[in-house]
Amino acid sequence: MSDELTAQTEDLSLEPKTVFDNKEEFTAKHPLSNRWTLWYTKPQVNKSENWHDLLKPVITFSSVEEFWGIYNSIPTANQLPLKSDYHLFKEGIRPEWEDVQNAKGGKWQYSFNNKRDAAGVINELWLRGLLAVIGETIEDDENEVNGIVLNIRKQAFRVGIWTKDCDDSKLKTVGERLKRVLQLRDEQKVEFISHDASNSKGSAQIVL
Amino acid sequence: ETSLPEPESSFTISNFLSKLESAELIEDAFTTKYPEGIQGPDASKKLESKKYRYDPQFLVQFRSVIQYPIDPEFKAQLEKVDINTNIVKKGAQSGSSR
Numbered sequence: 180m181s182d183e184l185t186a187q188t189e190d191l192s193l194e195p196k197t198v199f200d201n202k203e204e205f206t207a208k209h210p211l212s213n214r215w216t217l218w219y220t221k222p223q224v225n226k227s228e229n230w231h232d233l234l235k236p237v238i239t240f241s242s243v244e245e246f247w248g249i250y251n252s253i254p255t256a257n258q259l260p261l262k263s264d265y266h267l268f269k270e271g272i273r274p275e276w277e278d279v280q281n282a283k284g285g286k287w288q289y290s291f292n293n294k295r296d297a298a299g300v301i302n303e304l305w306l307r308g309l310l311a312v313i314g315e316t317i318e319d320d321e322n323e324v325n326g327i328v329l330n331i332r333k334q335a336f337r338v339g340i341w342t343k344d345c346d347d348s349k350l351k352t353v354g355e356r357l358k359r360v361l362q363l364r365d366e367q368k369v370e371f372i373s374h375d376a377s378n379s380k381g382s383a384q385i386v387l
Numbered sequence: 388e389t390s391l392p393e394p395e396s397s398f399t400i401s402n403f404l405s406k407l408e409s410a411e412l413i414e415d416a417f418t419t420k421y422p423e424g425i426q427g428p429d430a431s432k433k434l435e436s437k438k439y440r441y442d443p444q445f446l447v448q449f450r451s452v453i454q455y456p457i458d459p460e461f462k463a464q465l466e467k468v469d470i471n472t473n474i475v476k477k478g479a480q481s482g483s484s485r
Contacts, residue, residue, distance in 0.1 A: 315440045
């Protein structure tokens with residue numbers, strides 16, 4: 180065998196095999212830029228349960244393949260009970276405004292108030308949100324995003340992107356992308372509210 | 388008949404997740420060769436500041452492939468945080484919605 184041919188053969192044997200080649204006998208995975216933790220808030224069934232009993236981490240992952248394995252094995256948005264939430268946050272950040280990495284930030288959010296209309300599309304829109312966050316296309320160089328949240332409420336499905344600070348110039352991109360990800364029309368406004376303002380029932384700081 | 392038939396698709400979600408732990412990292416998905424019909428990630432989305440960046444069109448191709456039966460171990464992990472696992476059906480979320 181010539182050296183060149185040997186080199187080619189070695190190349191072939193080193194070719195990574197993805198799940199697309201074989202869904203059981205793969206050798207390689209697609210890493211994500213960040214490690215993400217999925218959290219779940221279960222609905223309160225009695226008053227003695229506090230927030231910390233209800234909000235719990237489910238699983239942490241750091242590859243595209245793990246994401247899909249998990250996503251395809253948990254209830255979809257429209258299967259979740261009322262008063263529950265999904266939160267997907269960078270590992271190490273609790274999905275609470277008290278967390279030091281959230282404390283100076285806020286959230287972009289949109290409420291789908293017509294639940295009957297939204298029920299048919301919320302699964303796909305929430306998935307689009309998740310993919311934009313783990314694939315890192317929700318922002319460019321801003322590095323503002325801490326996590327994404329889905330609230331299932333009696334009056335609405337609500338999707339929010341949590342940011343680490345309230346710097347207007349950096350926030351715009353994230354707000355605009357969220358609007359596109361959720362396939363909102365021009366007149367359907369996303370609002371940014373700082374955690375400080377939501378604590379004091381303040382109004383939206385930016386509307387897009 | 389010398390042996391019992393293997394149960395169909397015995398490779399579960401937990402098998403999948405544990406196999407992933409030892410899988411190597413694809414450092415450059417832009418030059419990776421994918422089987423026919425699979426589109427690699429969009430190189431125009433490349434950014435210095437984000438080590439791995441994938442456009443949604445690339446990511447969504449995994450959706451219909453990565454589907455495995457849910458085993459008791461994975462189920463228990465969900466039930467520990469009170470996620471109702473009875474409503475999750477294998478194949479119910481197939482990726483045919485385009």
